[in-house]
Amino acid sequence: MSAANFFDLFSMDPSHGSFGQGVLAMFRKNCWYVAAWDHEVTQTPLARTLLCEPVVLFRKQNGEAVALEDRCCHRALPLSMGVVIGDHLQCGYHGLEFDSLGQCVKIPGQDKIPPNAKVKSYPLVERWKWLWIWMGDPELADDSLIPNWWWFDHPEWEIVKGKYLKLACNYQLITDNLLDLSHLAYVHLNTLGTSDISEFPIKTDRESDAVRMTRWILDRPAPPMFQSLGDFDGAVDRWQIVETFSPCLTQIRAGACDAGSCNPDLGEPDIGMHIRSLNAPTPETENSTFYFFGHARDFALGDKDVSGNLFKMVSQTFDEDVVILEAQQKRITAHPDKEFIDINVDAPGIAARRMLARDIEAENK
Amino acid sequence: MSAANFFDLFSMDPSHGSFGQGVLAMFRKNCWYVAAWDHEVTQTPLARTLLCEPVVLFRKQNGEAVALEDRCCHRALPLSMGVVIGDHLQCGYHGLEFDSLGQCVKIPGQDKIPPNAKVKSYPLVERWKWLWIWMGDPELADDSLIPNWWWFDHPEWEIVKGKYLKLACNYQLITDNLLDLSHLAYVHLNTLGTSDISEFPIKTDRESDAVRMTRWILDRPAPPMFQSLGDFDGAVDRWQIVETFSPCLTQIRAGACDAGSCNPDLGEPDIGMHIRSLNAPTPETENSTFYFFGHARDFALGDKDVSGNLFKMVSQTFDEDVVILEAQQKRITAHPDKEFIDINVDAPGIAARRMLARDIEAENK
Amino acid sequence: MSAANFFDLFSMDPSHGSFGQGVLAMFRKNCWYVAAWDHEVTQTPLARTLLCEPVVLFRKQNGEAVALEDRCCHRALPLSMGVVIGDHLQCGYHGLEFDSLGQCVKIPGQDKIPPNAKVKSYPLVERWKWLWIWMGDPELADDSLIPNWWWFDHPEWEIVKGKYLKLACNYQLITDNLLDLSHLAYVHLNTLGTSDISEFPIKTDRESDAVRMTRWILDRPAPPMFQSLGDFDGAVDRWQIVETFSPCLTQIRAGACDAGSCNPDLGEPDIGMHIRSLNAPTPETENSTFYFFGHARDFALGDKDVSGNLFKMVSQTFDEDVVILEAQQKRITAHPDKEFIDINVDAPGIAARRMLARDIEAENK
């Protein structure tokens, strides 16, 4: 597979620096992306570039969050440099005001408002602590397409809100990373990994809008994180079930139970410790990505020490990944036409790329 | 009006990064620009890129200022890295010497000087505390075309020498800013602005080489700057007369008198306080500009406190503008083809763009 | 000579920023370049981009140094981010291991290794304290083509190991600089230069793979460096014999003896003080260069003070050159099509460019 193919058939050129029409095809647009954590959006406008488009986020008086194009239709000032007045966003240059649908509703010093005086508005839904944005055709926005990540909002699960990371890499490299946990043995040896992980084979399932990677690690010592939080006598059985939904939303169900106490063929057991890692990379540009993530667990509920340790371990893990992914992107950008060699564990990642390429192609037909 | 039109018909492409032949058309060349404040140019060479050309400025022994191409004709070292020896500039690499017309007059170690061993020299005139440079055809340089800004050099006016600002934006955005003072109410609310300014209509006059915007604000409280410096009992009448001369020199005549004490139809009155703001943006490149400015007043002459306060207030005002203009340029650069909406107060700015486009087109015929 | 010609006929465009096929022609490939100082390469991998290719350097258990492509064939991670395990380099992402010929010898979790799972390996020879790399066709690598710089490894000569400098300029500007020491009088007046150097003519010899510049400065005071280290009663005769071997390796033989005590026509004399300056610029990219250099002398052997002073003086000299060369490159990059004027002392530099252009053209036929 060449790097050109790696970034698929859809006219993506990792070497170019500006974003014209051709770049639309880099991203799936008619789908939900995470734009921000709920607590990030207030009555002070927040600027964020998503899929190469400048977006401003703010809340109305009733608390409802709004997403508009962050470029005044008058003389292009970012509206995020203005102020929220009631439910309107006022531009900081000449005072034009826009309502939550992006319509200009006031021009200081004149009565007539040209009908085309408006900025784009984006469907925005607040769910599972995140603000989900629809960058494509608003007519098609359907909030039932937001993944059912109920663990983030349920009394029997404790959520550790992550921060978000800003990575200088294409969003698909993050999907690759999450769908191939064999890297735990090399990148995260001191946090999540154990050196024997790659001895256990993976199983790849392809569904219409999802790819699933399953790996069971049987009868082995628990890795440091489980050791410090769990209460195991000896070896454990451990599972990693990673599912990527198009375009790039990935949930990881992981956990451990005493070795021999469950049947892997029946899927994830109810016994033992369970963790949900929810991952939502949102492209800023072709080669930079906002990576939103959080974790939920069904043990040690309310234990702040455990939450703190978990947050620390996860943060450390992700910082280790950032270094890898950004270095990888630099080499790909420098020589975009060089070939890649595929190995067995790449199967899920390749399947996810194919699914995404298919969806982007369908959108651009 | 699209952004492409905003930067007019003359083949300017805000997205490209290098400057070839096509870019000549971005700038009017046969006209005067300010190259530096008088005190900046000494016998130590000063390097400055103007209209994408590297220029070196220095003074001869008799104090006369000289402008040469800042690139040695031998092996391209900036001549500004050399030293002035008498009236000559000596290159810091192999010691070639150039006279004030740019002719090479000495090559160490050889007697014969090739006739084409020379660098470009630019007409340069010192007037109104500024050094005016002519970047186009030297044959056409005519110092009577320098604007008559006598207030900068007259005993009945006190000049507050500005500094200069370096802005990461196209020079025409500065002209827009100065010709539309309605932004005072939003950008400079705490310095120059009053929130009611946009209630008063503007008048636009188009002359062959100038555009004039006039606004009278009648019977209103004086804004903070006038309040602290003037001696008004109650409301004031205030005027702003902004004139832009092609390509981009803008003088502002502003002032205030007791409300009702003058007749706006007769133009600026002799009574009251008078301020002259002189503004000379000089393009460094397409998207970066040296902005020279200064202010003169006919009140509180010799009062250093007033000068200090005025300088402080003006500096603060301009720092507020810099943030706006550079943010505006970023959005324009990112999406150069997006449309703009025009509003009433844009009339003078649009007239100034048309005037400049006409002049650039004429130069490139 | 135009700048385009200055960088010769071989399709080099100083203005482009990325490096595609056409750029191969910028560099001679079938020749030896210095990749690193011997002490820089250990069992911790060292990353270095050479001729626009990413290279990783490390040592095997027996101390032998190895150079491989610094880009994993699996998913492009720089191999320099991995670890050396025995004689193999293990990738830091998914643990692939490569032997010293670049062949993948282990893929965790699978037995079959695809035959094309390999990275490029480069011939590497350790000689004269430096690691010499062959970036072209390995079949043609012949270590007898490494210059015979025996002074760096001989008991009667004291070597002052230089560091290396990273310069933001094309490597050919360094050759120009070394072949035209007339700049000593302007750039290095306080270290190596004397102001009368340009009075003495140079002689240029062109051989098939080398260019030689010879200058004798007769019966003049010694410059500061020789004055402080030598033991001269009065004036000295001084010589500079600079030889550049294709593509860009330059040795300088310099020295001084009492005025009138030798015959310049017979070449460098055995009497007096002798210095060897060995210079090996290695292109990183078109406009950035690793510059390796060192100096040997046949006097004050073992005197650490003299070594320290010499190192300090040479470092200061080179720091002065860096400023010149990088400024020169900036002007060339900004206006690559502008003409240059040649002067007499340019003859050796022009001869070296022609030699290199000829060799690059031959390689690309």
Ligand code: FES
């Ligand atoms: S740029 Fe927004 S109101 Fe003018």
Ligand code: FES
């Ligand atoms: S570069 Fe100016 S004298 Fe050589």
Ligand code: FES
């Ligand atoms: S990138 Fe090197 S092993 Fe995967």
